[in-house]
Amino acid sequence: MRVKTYKKLLWISLIITCLVLIGMWIVTIYQRIPGNIKIRLGEEQVFRFGLPITGDLSEDTSGDDLEAITVNGMKQSNIPKGSVHIDLNEPVTVKSEAETTYQIKLKLFGIIPFKNVDVDVVKDTYLKPVGQPVGIYLKTEGILVVGTGEFTAVDGNVVSPAEYVLKNGDYIFEVNHTKVNTKSEFVSLVEASEGEPLVMHIKRGGEEFDVEVYPQKNQSGVYKVGVWVRDNAQGIGTMTYVDENGKFGALGHGISDVDVNQNFYLKGGTLYDTEIIAIKKGSRGNPGEMTGMISYTDSHILGTVDKNTECGIFGTCNDKMLSRVEEEALPIALKQEVRKGEAQIFCTINGEPEYFDIEIKEIYNDPKTVNKGIVIEITDTELLAQTGGIVQGMSGAPIIQDGRFVGAVTHVLVNEPRRGYGILAENMLEAAK
Numbered sequence: 001m002r003v004k005t006y007k008k009l010l011w012i013s014l015i016i017t018c019l020v021l022i023g024m025w026i027v028t029i030y031q032r033i034p035g036n037i038k039i040r041l042g043e044e045q046v047f048r049f050g051l052p053i054t055g056d057l058s059e060d061t062s063g064d065d066l067e068a069i070t071v072n073g074m075k076q077s078n079i080p081k082g083s084v085h086i087d088l089n090e091p092v093t094v095k096s097e098a099e100t101t102y103q104i105k106l107k108l109f110g111i112i113p114f115k116n117v118d119v120d121v122v123k124d125t126y127l128k129p130v131g132q133p134v135g136i137y138l139k140t141e142g143i144l145v146v147g148t149g150e151f152t153a154v155d156g157n158v159v160s161p162a163e164y165v166l167k168n169g170d171y172i173f174e175v176n177h178t179k180v181n182t183k184s185e186f187v188s189l190v191e192a193s194e195g196e197p198l199v200m201h202i203k204r205g206g207e208e209f210d211v212e213v214y215p216q217k218n219q220s221g222v223y224k225v226g227v228w229v230r231d232n233a234q235g236i237g238t239m240t241y242v243d244e245n246g247k248f249g250a251l252g253h254g255i256s257d258v259d260v261n262q263n264f265y266l267k268g269g270t271l272y273d274t275e276i277i278a279i280k281k282g283s284r285g286n287p288g289e290m291t292g293m294i295s296y297t298d299s300h301i302l303g304t305v306d307k308n309t310e311c312g313i314f315g316t317c318n319d320k321m322l323s324r325v326e327e328e329a330l331p332i333a334l335k336q337e338v339r340k341g342e343a344q345i346f347c348t349i350n351g352e353p354e355y356f357d358i359e360i361k362e363i364y365n366d367p368k369t370v371n372k373g374i375v376i377e378i379t380d381t382e383l384l385a386q387t388g389g390i391v392q393g394m395s396g397a398p399i400i401q402d403g404r405f406v407g408a409v410t411h412v413l414v415n416e417p418r419r420g421y422g423i424l425a426e427n428m429l430e431a432a433k
Contacts, residue, residue, distance in 0.1 A: 026108070029053070030115060033088075033106065034365045038120045038334050038426060044095045047336055049088040053114060055106040057084035096121040125429065126329035127241035127405045129398035130248070131346035131353035134302060134321075135272035135294030136313065138233045138255055138264055142173040142203070143186055146259040147228040154217045162227040165211050167204065169260040172229070174201035181267075183231050190215050191223050198225070203265070230257065233264055236274050236292040238347055238396035240408040240428065242317055242325050248303060249432055251312045251396040252408035252423040253371045269305030269315070272296055276348065282388035282417035290393030310371055311423060311431035312396070312408070327353075332425040333404035338363055338374065345376075345409055347397035349386055356380040360401065361419070371410045374399070374422035389417030 029051055039045040086092055086104060096102070102119040147168055150160045166172075172180060175189045175198050190198065193215045200211050215223040239250045254263035274292040282288025302321040307314040317325075327346070340363065344355045362375035376399065378389050387394075390412035399406040405425050412420040 029108075031366050033115055033117060034335065035115070036118045036120065037336065038122050039094055039096060040334070041099050041121050041123050042095070042097055044093055045334070045336060047088070047092045047094070049092075051088045052109055053088040053106050054110040055086045055088065055104040055117070057086055057119075058103045058105060094119070099123060124331045125243075126331055127243055127425065128325050128329045129327045129346045129400060129405060130239040130242055130325055131327075131398055132239055132324065132348050133236055133274050133276055133290070133292055133393065134239050134250065135274035135292065135296070136233075136235055136237055136250075136255065136269065136305070137272065137296065138269040138305060138308060138313075139181075139267045140171065140231050140233075141265045141267040142171040143180055143183060143229045143231045144257060144260070144264070145170040145172065145202075145227055146230050146257060149226050149228065151218050151224055151226055154219055154221065156219075159216050159226065161214055161216055161225045165213050166200075166202070166227055169204070169262050171203040171265050172200050173203065173208075175199070177201075181231070183229050186229060190225055193223050195223060230259075233257065234294070236276075236290065236294065236393050237313075238394060238409075239271075239321075240312065240396045240398050241405065241425070242322065244329070246317050246322055247314065247432065248317050248321075249312050249314050249396075249408075249428045252410040252428065253312060253395060254308050254310045255313060263310065264308055266305070266308040269308070269313070271302040271305065271315070271317075271321070273300035273302060276351075276393070279349065279387055279391065281386070282391050282412065284415055284417065287412050287414050287417060288388050288391030290391055292393065307432065309431040311428050312371075314432040330400065330403060330405040332429070333401060333406045334426060335363070335365070335373075335424050337404065338401065338406050338424065341401075343376070343399055343401035343406065345378075345394075345397045345399055347394055347409075349383065355400070356383040358399070360399075360406075370427050371423040372421035373424050373427065374407060375419065376409065376422050377419045384418065390420040391417075 099121050104117045106114045108114040145166050145168060148162045148166055150158050153159045180186045195215055198213050202211055213225050215225050218224050233255055237251045239248055242248050256263045273295045276290050276292050278291040280289045303315055303317040305313050305315040340360050343358050343360050345358050346353055346355050357380040359377045359379050360374055361377055364373050378384055394409055397409040399422050407422050407424040410421050410423050
């Protein structure tokens, strides 16, 4: 009986292990297939997935038949809707003469419904690589709570009025129906409360609601609530691109608060002139850093910031900034066109933007790490001699390969400063919309 029991447990363990491995394999395949693919209008695009997946290409969103698309060299006109069969285990060549959207309904092993992929047919998009440092000033919408704490009240007791009421990452928009835009406005309202309860309208996550806080007088006789707040962020980064309309993208990742680890909820922002005055060379375990001097005066304004997203900051350049962009516009590289191998970054180390050699090591499709979709390694000996690799402040440096605009540098690997991550240009453009 004991032997039979052991055999049964062994078989159960084996089956569970096999199911887990199959599940992990399926998840890996799912992540390798992007949910959205863009192809150029009127150009052949080749996809090589090498996966046991088949699918049916459905009609475009306008409801027309598949008259404008060619798959593997065969024109699809006069074929019933939804009848174009695609096998992702073999290279697939697609060309469309219509600026529209198709959908591929994929099936695992040709049987199990697996994933739907949108195929957008787009015109070429051209961007000018910038690679110049800019000073960034962002103003939050309301004020950001970065911590709560204790203080000694007038009666000698240690109190923390905001504890369990406000949380790190909350945004305070109003106090007793009065809008607050700065720390000083908030402090003034608390100090003038005379100990009466303060109704604060806050945003937490995606929800807005009211909370009530009771100020208490500290030993100096001033009313406090025991909360630390912030109303702006400042720093330097690299401008990535400018488009034909003067719109810019920069950084390739969002600007977040170090204390609450979330992107600032943006009211607005401004770009300023900055000058790199020192570079701290990076080493294993110690990321390097560019130190810049920012000129916060009206005469040094370069543009405005409208959006702060996980894919970067976006806004509009003024004429002063546009006059400094000298590079010719390049077509963007669609994600299936980016390859492992030699490439360059365009960034400013010695006063003027220069091209430096890198190698693209990996390309990922996971939407959860959209600003880490490319793994890059610095190979340029001159850049390594000066910076040791990727340093803070280099975020946003354009990545160029085969005459196309691939994307931007976003992060450094702290233990391997020669290596870091990048974001695809098409993901930045999608976030900028």
